[in-house]
Amino acid sequence: MQLHKPDILLAYLPVYSPDLNLIEHIWAQAKAIRKQLNHTVEQFFKVESFYVT
Numbered sequence: 001m002q003l004h005k006p007d008i009l010l011a012y013l014p015v016y017s018p019d020l021n022l023i024e025h026i027w028a029q030a031k032a033i034r035k036q037l038n039h040t041v042e043q044f045f046k047v048e049s050f051y052v053t
Contacts, residue, residue, distance in 0.1 A: 018024040034044050
């Protein structure tokens, strides 16, 4: 495939690359905290919204 527009950058990445996707690290930490504290989903999102805002 050849692109003819100079302002388009085509970057090939692996199909699934969690090390390149920073949100995967955040979700892993969030899951670990939830397991450790054994909170309900509602409590978890209340705490999560505190950190996001």
